[in-house]
Amino acid sequence: MTTSTPYPIGTPLQPWGDAEKQQWRARQVRHRSHADDVVAVVDRLRSRFDVTEYGRLDYDGETFPLLAIQSRHWDDTLPTILVTGGVHGYETSGVHGALQFVDQHAEAYAGRINLLVVPCVSPWAYERIHRWNPLAIDPNRSFRDGSPAEESAALVRLFAPFRDRALVHIDLHETTDTDETEFRPALAARDGKPSTPEGIPDGFYLVGDTEDPQPDFQQAIIAAVEQVTHIAPPDAKHEIIGSPVVAHGVINYPVKALGLCAGITNARYRTTTEVYPDSPRATPEQCNAAQVAALRAAIDYALAHP
Template sequence: MDPTPYPIGKPLQPWGDVEKQSWLSRQVRHRSYADDVVAKIDRLRARFDVEEYGRLDYADGALPLLAIRSRDWNDALPTILVTGGVHGYETSGVHGALQFVEQHGEDYAGKVNLLVAPCVSPWAYERIHRWNPNAIDPNRSFRENSPAEESAALLRLVAPIRDKALVHIDLHETTDTDETEFRPALAARDGKPFEPEGVPDGFYLVGDADDPQPGFQQAIIAAVEKVTHIAPPDANNEIIATPVVAHGVINYPVRGLGLCAGITNARYRTTTEVYPDSPRATPQQCNDAQVAAVRAAIDYALAH
């Protein structure tokens, strides 16, 4: 048993409504989705189409879910899906997606259709958290009849391009708080013992175990390595308790786990993982790494 049990609930007993409400009462709004994200999206409206694809009506206020599209959408072109902020606390996923659109989105005009959902979980973005207010992880909830409205709304948005997408790149981070807060909270919520996995120092990718596309993954790693360092494997040749299959790459069964990376039938799919807590990386480097990953993913897909 964990010698320092999570402060909510009883060890090895799953949470009920009382424990979830206790957890929710501790969540504090640290930053503004409107100021940090919506304002940046609004500045892109002159060059891109912006749509509200859903609205989160939680007890403490409504939050619009926004997506950015290529202005001259052409069904004859391949479609690129970029998602960020599925876990709201993973800051470079959100701001890397926005930076990509701002700096490079127009570079691909006439070559691809871009669909970018930069902040899938705005409530969690504001509270620097992994879950939504119902203590549900949106990134384990991308399935039919999803219990997470964040996930359900994105599934509805993506449905028309599910079979047309060429690339889907989902932008994430692995942080020190994964090990100190979020994994312990998950274990407590589910009534399981907490088993540390370690936090890798550097960038890595999570491919789809059912269709790994190793050449695609390595092209992204090569591009990102010019911006920030790649996570080495641990002594067991693993990253977060998962075997390393190539430099900086592990694979998950993304659809079986209900992960965002499995929501389309895109030939090329991956999840980025930036490490913002490294003494060797700045916040801007983390955003730049996400941008490099997106560009490399698109360029590889178009070349192959």
């Protein structure tokens, strides 16, 4: 089954060239401010945490600082916890959930962990409420050495010292209705392929690592989030977005092979959250709270099972 209406850019089944990518970029509109929503919030946290600018993006003179928040009293003898949000800029609760966790809960772990939080990996896309960077590249398929996405390359460099030292890396995402109406059709058009609907699951789910699934860790997170919002059920094929459901609310991907953010390090515990913000059963506050609950459960489980 393919969509009946062709994507408005390009020729169906022909990959985009530079002209089509420029046409796509010209259509992108700034809807919100990274400076107001992220940078200003991070600035207010500087009195309690260390903040590092680990890179700076420059797209045609439009610049964005890439900011990381970390424990003030870093101790290399403690386990390191890595948190990322906003890899896809349109996935709002990943950004705001990460910031909410730092503000409300991070200090409770002082002296027990080293915490490194990158709340918004893709600020240009955050402002446009989009999945890709301005080069029409998906950062979450680009986390590898020599990445064509500077957002991804900068994060790989930041996390390099923790590749074999991190205990946890949790990457905060959303699955939205626009995945089906905009982003999957755009991807198919860009790559010259047919667009095949997969459906949007109604609820929260996790994406573990096929090569190292850590099922008990994933279920501990699901149990905590279930107190905040509902968990996505499998579809008629017992799948979520085309992947087999391996446990309640959990699917697995080969994260390293796909160049996903969760595969940057060899952290013992790795997962990707997926919140569903378009559900009539969830508010923006619940979506943020679900991300916070996932973070707390992930850290608590890892500390109990080091």
